[in-house]
Amino acid sequence: TQSTRPQRLLSAVQKNATRGNPRSVVRAIDEFCRHKEWAMNVGDEKGCILDSIVSEVNPVTVLELGTYCGYSTVRIASLLPPNAKLITLEFNPDFAAIARQVIAWAGLQDKVQLVEGSSGDWIPKIQEQFGINTFDLVFLDHWKDRYLPDTKLMEKCGLLRKGSVLVADNVICPGTPDYLEYVRSSPCYKSQYFISHLEYTKAEDGLEKSVFLG
Numbered sequence: 001t002q003s004t005r006p007q008r009l010l011s012a013v014q015k016n017a018t019r020g021n022p023r024s025v026v027r028a029i030d031e032f033c034r035h036k037e038w039a040m041n042v043g044d045e046k047g048c049i050l051d052s053i054v055s056e057v058n059p060v061t062v063l064e065l066g067t068y069c070g071y072s073t074v075r076i077a078s079l080l081p082p083n084a085k086l087i088t089l090e091f092n093p094d095f096a097a098i099a100r101q102v103i104a105w106a107g108l109q110d111k112v113q114l115v116e117g118s119s120g121d122w123i124p125k126i127q128e129q130f131g132i133n134t135f136d137l138v139f140l141d142h143w144k145d146r147y148l149p150d151t152k153l154m155e156k157c158g159l160l161r162k163g164s165v166l167v168a169d170n171v172i173c174p175g176t177p178d179y180l181e182y183v184r185s186s187p188c189y190k191s192q193y194f195i196s197h198l199e200y201t202k203a204e205d206g207l208e209k210s211v212f213l214g
């Protein structure tokens with residue numbers, strides 16, 4: 001049977017990356033996506049911006065919405081302090097299965113909890129299920145029309161505290177206009193745009209960093 005792109009991406013990791021070396025996993029995926037098959041990872045250029053924000057926040061609790069193949073999961077988790085936890089939500093079982101293997105190849109399975117399910121269902125259950133009260137950092141990279149409803153849901157569930165940092169991918173391409181309008185106009189957020197390019201292309205895209213003011 002024909003393989004899927006995520007399966008071919010995983011094969012590239014297993015062939016070209018060193019077990020237990022997250023940087024080699026990130027490099028192998030970027031090489032595959034730049035020279036073989038484009039895939040919707042945050043990528044190397046926006047990834048460097050994401051790395052700098054993660055390092056600045058030095059989060060103990062992280063939530064990622066939309067795991068896909070686990071590229072940004074590995075990038076973020078590789079920068080976390082030893083006691084930190086990253087919860088990543090992915091509702092497509094095929095993508096989740098690939099991401100688990102990519103995360104394991106990087107040796108980061110002890111820092112990462114991949115939850116198979118939808119953000120809408122799981123955001124209200126995280127506190128009771130995982131004993132996490134609030135998130136220091138949230139990375140939004142799932143369906144673009146879910147960014148705003150899920151942000152409002154996180155506020156409602158008390159998952160954000162004064163100083164929590166939201167980082168949103170693709171605010172220009174494909175674009176998340178309603179989310180951008182909300183975080184840039186709401187008095188509850190201090191927002192900043194980091195201009196970059198859509199992964200592996202010359203098109204403009206960027207990350208929006210929004211600090212929740214409580």
Ligand SMILES: O=C(NC/C=C/[C@H]1O[C@@H](n2cnc3cncnc32)[C@H](O)[C@@H]1O)c1cc([N+](=O)[O-])cc(O)c1O
Pocket residue numbers: 040041042065066067068069089090091092095117118119120141142143144146169170173174198199
């Ligand atoms: O569409 C994009 N991303 C959507 C990502 C979607 C991923 O998040 C999961 N998901 C969705 N809602 C979910 C709710 N709950 C859990 N997982 C969920 C989907 O199963 C998929 O694994 C995209 C597109 C381009 N592009 O150039 O076209 C570039 C990018 O960087 C992108 O991120």
Ligand SMILES: [Mg+2]
Pocket residue numbers: 040041042141169170
């Ligand atoms: Mg994206």
